[in-house]
Amino acid sequence: MSANSDLIHRWSHTYSILSILPFPKKKLLIAGTQDSKILVFDLPAYNLIETIKLGEISENNTRSSVLSLAKSKNEKYLFSAGADSLVRVWRVGSRDSHHGVCLTEMATIYSVTDIGDIFSMKYLDSLDTLVFGCQNASLLFLENLCERMCIAQKSSTRDMNRLPHRRYDKFFDSQGPTGTGSKKPNYGDSGTDSGDDSDTQNVILEVPSENIVPYAHNGFIYSICKLDNEFHSFFSTQRSDDTNVEYITSASGDGINKIWKFSGRANTVTITFMDIQLDNHDSVISQAVEFPFLYSGLTQGIINIWDLSTRELVSTIKTKNDDDITSISVYKDHIFAIDESGINMIYENQAIHWNPNQGKILSSEIFEKSNSNHSLTVYLLAGGNDGSLTLWDVSTLMETGFTMRPSTLSANSSNISYYSTKSSSASPVNNEEMLETLKTLIQFQTVSQCKSTLHQMALRKCATFLQQLFTSLGATNCQLLPSTKGSSPIVTAKFIGSQTQDKKKCILWYGHYDVIDAGDTQNWQSDPFTLTCENGYMKGRGVTDNKGPLVSAIYSVTNLHRRGELLNDVIFLVEGSEECGSPGFAQVCREFRERLDTAIDWIFLSNSTWVDENNPCLNYGLRGVINAKLTISSDAPDRHSGVDGGVHREPTADLINVVSKLQDTDGRVLIPDFYSPVKEIDQEEYERFQKIIEIADINRDTTADDLVTNWAKPSLSLTSMKISGPGNVTVIPQTASIGLSIRLVPGQHVAKIKEDLFKYIRDCFDTLNTENHLEIELLNEAEPWLGDPNNHAYRVLRDELALAWEKEPLFVREGGSIPCLRTLEHIFQAPAVQIPCGQSTDNAHLNNENLRIKNWTKMAEILDNVINKL
Numbered sequence: 067m068s069a070n071s072d073l074i075h076r077w078s079h080t081y082s083i084l085s086i087l088p089f090p091k092k093k094l095l096i097a098g099t100q101d102s103k104i105l106v107f108d109l110p111a112y113n114l115i116e117t118i119k120l121g122e123i124s125e126n127n128t129r130s131s132v133l134s135l136a137k138s139k140n141e142k143y144l145f146s147a148g149a150d151s152l153v154r155v156w157r158v159g160s161r162d163s164h165h166g167v168c169l170t171e172m173a174t175i176y177s178v179t180d181i182g183d184i185f186s187m188k189y190l191d192s193l194d195t196l197v198f199g200c201q202n203a204s205l206l207f208l209e210n211l212c213e214r215m216c217i218a219q220k221s222s223t224r225d226m227n228r229l230p231h232r233r234y235d236k237f238f239d240s241q242g243p244t245g246t247g248s249k250k251p252n253y254g255d256s257g258t259d260s261g262d263d264s265d266t267q268n269v270i271l272e273v274p275s276e277n278i279v280p281y282a283h284n285g286f287i288y289s290i291c292k293l294d295n296e297f298h299s300f301f302s303t304q305r306s307d308d309t310n311v312e313y314i315t316s317a318s319g320d321g322i323n324k325i326w327k328f329s330g331r332a333n334t335v336t337i338t339f340m341d342i343q344l345d346n347h348d349s350v351i352s353q354a355v356e357f358p359f360l361y362s363g364l365t366q367g368i369i370n371i372w373d374l375s376t377r378e379l380v381s382t383i384k385t386k387n388d389d390d391i392t393s394i395s396v397y398k399d400h401i402f403a404i405d406e407s408g409i410n411m412i413y414e415n416q417a418i419h420w421n422p423n424q425g426k427i428l429s430s431e432i433f434e435k436s437n438s439n440h441s442l443t444v445y446l447l448a449g450g451n452d453g454s455l456t457l458w459d460v461s462t463l464m465e466t467g468f469t470m471r472p473s474t475l476s477a478n479s480s481n482i483s484y485y486s487t488k489s490s491s492a493s494p495v496n497n498e499e500m501l502e503t504l505k506t507l508i509q510f511q512t513v514s515q516c517k518s519t520l521h522q523m524a525l526r527k528c529a530t531f532l533q534q535l536f537t538s539l540g541a542t543n544c545q546l547l548p549s550t551k552g553s554s555p556i557v558t559a560k561f562i563g564s565q566t567q568d569k570k571k572c573i574l575w576y577g578h579y580d581v582i583d584a585g586d587t588q589n590w591q592s593d594p595f596t597l598t599c600e601n602g603y604m605k606g607r608g609v610t611d612n613k614g615p616l617v618s619a620i621y622s623v624t625n626l627h628r629r630g631e632l633l634n635d636v637i638f639l640v641e642g643s644e645e646c647g648s649p650g651f652a653q654v655c656r657e658f659r660e661r662l663d664t665a666i667d668w669i670f671l672s673n674s675t676w677v678d679e680n681n682p683c684l685n686y687g688l689r690g691v692i693n694a695k696l697t698i699s700s701d702a703p704d705r706h707s708g709v710d711g712g713v714h715r716e717p718t719a720d721l722i723n724v725v726s727k728l729q730d731t732d733g734r735v736l737i738p739d740f741y742s743p744v745k746e747i748d749q750e751e752y753e754r755f756q757k758i759i760e761i762a763d764i765n766r767d768t769t770a771d772d773l774v775t776n777w778a779k780p781s782l783s784l785t786s787m788k789i790s791g792p793g794n795v796t797v798i799p800q801t802a803s804i805g806l807s808i809r810l811v812p813g814q815h816v817a818k819i820k821e822d823l824f825k826y827i828r829d830c831f832d833t834l835n836t837e838n839h840l841e842i843e844l845l846n847e848a849e850p851w852l853g854d855p856n857n858h859a860y861r862v863l864r865d866e867l868a869l870a871w872e873k874e875p876l877f878v879r880e881g882g883s884i885p886c887l888r889t890l891e892h893i894f895q896a897p898a899v900q901i902p903c904g905q906s907t908d909n910a911h912l913n914n915e916n917l918r919i920k921n922w923t924k925m926a927e928i929l930d931n932v933i934n935k936l
Contacts, residue, residue, distance in 0.1 A: 073422070073456060073457075075456070076455070076457075077105075077107065077112075077114065077454065078454055078455075079103075079453035079454070079455070080101065081099050081100040081101040081103075081453055082099065082428060082450070082451040083097050083098075083100075083429060083449025083450060083451075083454070083455050084098050084099060084100055084131055084133050084429060085097065085132055085135045085429050086098070086429045086430070086431050086447050087135040087136070087144070088447060089137065089158065090433055090434070091141045093108065093109040094108065094109060095107040095447060095455075096135060097455055098134070098135050098146055098148065099132055099453075100131045100132075102119060102120040102121055102130055102132065102148075103117055103118060104146055104156075118169060120132070120146075120150075120154070121150070131183075132147070132148045133148040133149060134147045134148065134186055134198070135147075135187070136187040136189050137158075138189050138191055139191045140191075143155060143156065143172075143189070144157075144158050144169070145187055145196060147184035147198055148183065148184060149184075151176065151177065151181050151182060152175065153176075154171055154173070154175075154268075155171070155172045155173040155174075155196075156169050156171055157169070157170045157172050171268045172215055172268065173211075173218070173268060173269045173270070174269070175196070175273060176270070176272060176273070177206055177273045178275065179202075179278065180202065181200035181204055181206065182202045184198050184199070184200050185201065185286055185287060185288050186199040186287055186289045186290040187199070187290060188292050190292065190312040190314075190328055192312060192330075193310055193312055193330040193335050194212055194213070195208065195211065195312070196208050198290070199282070199283075199286075199287025199288070199289075199290050199316055200286075200287060201286050202280075203280075203282060203285060203320075204278055204279060204281065204282055204287075205278075205279040205282035205283075205287060205316060205326070206273050206277060206278050207335070207337060208271060208277060209277070209334070210333055210335070213333075215271070218269035218271060277337075279339075283319075283324065284318070284322075285318040285321075286318060287316055287317070287318050288318060288319065288349075288350065289316070289350065289352055290315070290316050290317075291353050291354065291355045291360075292313075293315060296534075297355070297357060298311065299534070299537065300358070300374050301325060309329055309330065309331050310331075311328070312327075312328045313326065313328070314328070315353065315374075317351075317353045317362060318349075318350060319349040319350070320349070321347055321348050321364075322344065322345055322346070323344040323346065323350060324342065325339075325342040325343075326340065327340055342377060344362070344370075344372050344377060346362050346370050348366070349365050350363070350364060351364065351390055352391055352394045353394065355374075358373060358526065358530040359374065359380065359396075359523065359526075360372040361394055361401060363390075363391030363392070363393070363403060365390045365391075366388045366389075366390065367386070367390075367391065367403075367405060368383070368384060368385075368391070369382070369383040369385070369391060369394065369401065369403055370382050371519065371523065373526045375529065375555065376526070376555045378548055378551070380522050381523065383401070383412060383519060385412075385419075386407070386410065386419055387407045389405035389406035390405060391403050391404065392426075392428055392429075393429055395432035395446070397432050399414075400460075400464060402430065402432055402446055402460075404429075404448065407419070407421065408422060408427070409448065411460070413463075414520040415520050422448055422450075422454075422456050422458070424448060424450030424451075424452055425451045425454070426452075429449040430447060430448045431447045432444065432446050432447070432460070433447070444459070445458065497923055500617055500618070500922075501597075501599075503620075504597060504604070505596075507528065507531070507579065507613045507617065508597040508606040508608055508609060508613060509595055510524045510528035510531070510579075510595075512579055512581050513581060513582070513583045514553075514581075514642060514643045514645050515583060517552070522554075525579075525580060526555065528579050529554060529556075529642055530546065532557045532640060533545070533546055533557055539620070539624045539627070540561065540624065540627050541559035541560055541561050542559070542561075542562060543558065543560045544559040545557075545558050545559075547658060549641070549642075549643065549649070549650035549654050550653075552649075553642070553643045553649050554580060554641070554642025555642065556639065556641045557579070557641075558637065559637070560635060560636070560638075561623050561624075561626075561627050561632060561638075562635055563633045564631075565633045570633055570635060571667040572637065573635070573636045573666075573667065573670055573933060573936060574636075574639055574666045574668070574669045574670070574890070574896070575619050575671065576640075576641075576670070576886065577612050577615065577616035577638070577640045577641075577671065577672075577673075578612050578616075578641045578642065578643075578673075579608075579612070579616065579642050580642045580643060581607050581608035582611075584607045584913075589914075591605070592606075592914075594915075597609065602919055603916045603917065604916060604919055604922070605915065606915065608915070609915055610903065610908040610915055611673065611908075611910035614903065614922055615672035615903040615904075616640065618923075618925045619638075619672065622926040622930045623636045623929070625926070625930055626930060626933060631934070632934070633934040634933055634934060635664065637662075639655070639658070641886070644884075644885070647845075647846035648885050648886045648889075651886055651889065652886075652889045655893045656893055659893055659894060665895070666896040667936065668896055668897065668898075668899060669890050669898040670859075670899050670901065671884070671899075671901070672902065672903045673900065674882075674900060675903070675904040675905055675906055675908050676876075676902050676904065676905050677758065677762050677764060677876065678764055678905070678906050679905045679907055680763055681763075681875070682870075682871045682902075683875055683877070683878045683902045684855065684860060684864065684867065684875050684876070684877050684899075684900070685878055685879065685880060685901075685902055686852065686853040686854070686855040686860065686900065687812070687852045687853065687878075687880065688850060688851045688880050688882060688883055688887060689809040689811055689850050689881050689882065690810035690811070690814065690816055690847075690848050690850035690883055690888075691807065691809055691846070691848045691883040692806075692807075692810065692816060692820055692823065692844070692847050693805070693806070693807050693845040693846050694806045694823070694842060694844050694845055696721065696803060696806060696841070697721075697801060697802070697803040698718075698721045698802055698831075698838050698840055698841075699800060699838060699841070700714070700716075700717050700838050700839075704790055704791035704792075704799055705798040705800075706797065706798070707797070707798050708796060711798065715834070715837060715838055716799075717800065717802045718789060720802075720831070720836050720838050721803070723830075724830045724840075725804055728827075735781075735782045735808075737782075737819070737822050737826050738822055739818075740814075740819065740822070741780070743813035743818075744780060744811055745812075745813050747774060747778050751778075754855075755774060755777075756770040757876070761876065762876060773879075776881045777880060779811060781809045782806070782807075782809075783807045783809075785806070787802070787804050787805070788803045788804075789802045789803075805845075808823070810850045811850050814850065816847050816848070820844070827842060828840065828842075848886075848888070849887075850883075850888070851887045851898065853897060853898055853899065855877045857897060859897070859899045860877075860899060862932055862935045862936060863875075863899065863901060863928075863932055866928045866932050870927060871924070901929075903917070903921055903922065904916075904918065905918060
């Protein structure tokens with residue numbers, strides 16, 4: 067990616083530009099300066115149309131740097147604050163051809179305590195409340211601002227001497243976060259002083275002592291961000307119709323981001339610390355939010371990205387230099403991080419940097435503006451300590467990033483509470499709605515095996531999307547459960563059935579939203595992360611494993627729920643780490659089970675396919691797995707075979723010697739007691755396999771005995787090899803490793819086989835009497851699973867599949883593994899049922915993964931009929 071941003075305009079001023087704020091609706095740019103001025107620029111013509119001088123010319127100590135600016139959402143009000151401990155409220159009128167813009171000072175807000183510089187500020191529109199953070203580590207707010215100004219206007223008493231700048235204290239003439247100080251130069255120039263009491267209708271407002279939170283942090287409060295309504299479900303547990311709620315996050319030199327709740331009721335606003343503090347272990351100088359993430363700009367070029375849904379650190383990004391991140395903005399996943407060296411734009415796994423030649427940049431804002439042709443232009447505004455202000459068109463840098471599709475959420479999703487108890491009144495689900503949701507899910511590049519920032523953020527965005535989707539569809543208890551550090555959150559939601567508690571059952575539906583990497587996209591016929599529909603099939607990574615079946619199940623339950631016909635409870639448990647072994651999943655399930663108010667009766671999942679393209683199947687058995695890596699290494703480096711060949715024991719030769727003892731010449735596994743627990747299948751099951759051979763369209767040479775071998779007998783495979791060095795035929799590698807995959811069947815237990823395997827390998831290695839070293843690394847494991855194909859759930863499913871497809875389903879087992887299946891059965895003490903959705907040609911984990919639309923929609927119809935019959 068190359069820097070291709072366009073410089074639209076550059077303005078110059080004598081002193082540093084400390085704060086900037088765009089007013090795109092009014093076509094204005096406003097900047098606060100070090101020399102006590104507010105500069106107003108006309109956006110279309112790029113002219114400086116007004117300069118507001120703060121304080122009184124005759125008293126230098128009333129002049130101060132403008133460190134912070136804020137505005138109301140409707141752009142009617144501007145708020146300015148700085149080193150004089152005051153907040154000024156301005157009314158922003160319409161631009162006038164003769165008098166420029168009408169900027170009228172309405173009020174001056176002060177505190178009875180010495181708060182020092184005001185570094186950060188935000189206006190909460192729904193509460194008419196201004197909140198600001200200060201040098202003395204306190205957080206202050208003033209509610210009902212408009213009402214207070216109206217009342218004060220009617221009062222004739224305005225004592226300007228009460229203001230802190232009249233009680234000037236050199237202690238608070240600080241350096242501030244910019245390092246440039248709050249220098250107060252001697253102004254001898256003439257001009258109208260808009261801060262003069264005789265020339266303004268300015269009223270004086272005092273912050274009550276009860277609205278001051280002393281020591282809100284243990285350092286200067288450099289930044290305050292308002293959290294949009296989308297974030298509210300992360301923090302609220304209840305919502306009352308007569309209460310307005312806003313949330314902010316504050317950041318400080320103590321390295322902490324804190325979440326605060328403002329609640330308004332009956333003309334009263336209260337502040338509550340949410341007991342959420344994110345420790346960055348270094349000073350937080352700047353911050354930005356974009357759902358569902360918080361971006362913290364730290365010292366030495368560090369950016370921490372937090373998932374506010376789970377309060378977990380998703381990623382840490384380092385810019386090219388070690389300069390402090392003085393300002394940070396985010397637009398559709400594009401991060402604009404400002405440091406002393408210039409502007410860093412980071413998107414996905416790429417970054418660009420450019421130097422706008424503004425000295426040290428102290429402030430920045432990103433905003434969009436509609437053009438006459440109804441298109442949007444994205445602008446970046448940057449202010450420097452050399453007095454320059456630059457405006458950049460960064461639209462050409464924007465790549466198409468993901469934005470959450472409002473059409474997949476309810477119309478009032480911004481007001482959704484964390485626990486919803488109201489049923490949706492929306493119309494019944496149709497296939498188009500299902501398809502739109504699946505399109506959105508496929509767009510998330512949720513590759514759990516890759517730990518890049520791009521994929522980790524995609525995983526968490528996907529989890530948040532699912533949580534909101536469940537809520538919008540009428541589910542309750544829609545939560546994100548944190549898993550092991552570094553793993554993706556687990557999504558849970560519950561649809562409540564209408565039957566009485568003593569009659570209804572509870573079904574747990576398991577799914578996963580993570581996928582395997584798409585590999586070389588040149589081998590795909592379409593973009594892997596864009597759902598493509600053609601010739602009756604859907605294509606895209608995850609469409610069959612497992613996002614497609616998951617969406618089918620979600621909308622099947624939703625359909626019943628919306629019609630008021632859902633009898634049984636259905637709980638969804640959707641993880642984001644299945645493809646990398648489900649780390650931490652078992653512990654989360656145990657904790658979740660303890661909080662459940664009901665027992666689980668059945669566990670359903672759809673994480674496999676038919677054995678051919680034409681015959682519906684029900685799966686009732688999976689093999690278990692032990693995946694390990696054996697490595698043998700030498701203390702010596704890579705060597706040349708002509709120099710050292712035959713002199714020392716070689717790691718590769720030792721490795722081949724060891725693995726050769728794992729199987730005999732017929733492929734029989736030689737690990738002691740490996741076959742002891744294995745039982746032969748009974749006649750009923752053999753006949754079931756024979757029926758599959760007769761009916762299914764599979765390889766003609768395949769026999770029932772082949773199915774027995776593949777599905778009901780254990781195996782050992784050597785799957786990968788790797789050596790150190792260049793791979794040259796004359797080089798003796800220092801290290802050699804080999805991958806080992808053992809598939810287990812019911813009767814064999816992972817712990818026992820693993821113990822026997824490791825002991826046997828070590829014993830074989832010890833017989834070599836080599837000076838080399840052996841390492842055995844366990845990669846992942848899963849217990850085998852065998853269900854009961856004759857239980858009630860399978861019988862109901864058999865009947866419904868036969869009715870839907872007009873043929874009896876085949877009962878099959880598989881040679882593969884699903885790590886979590888036995889874990890779910892063990893923890894929830896309920897039998898599992900596996901319902902394959904797609905066909906044998908779905909290409910799960912391969913190029914051009916696909917799913918037939920007919921299979922997908924029929925599965926939703928089948929489950930619609932099954933859930934109430936359990």
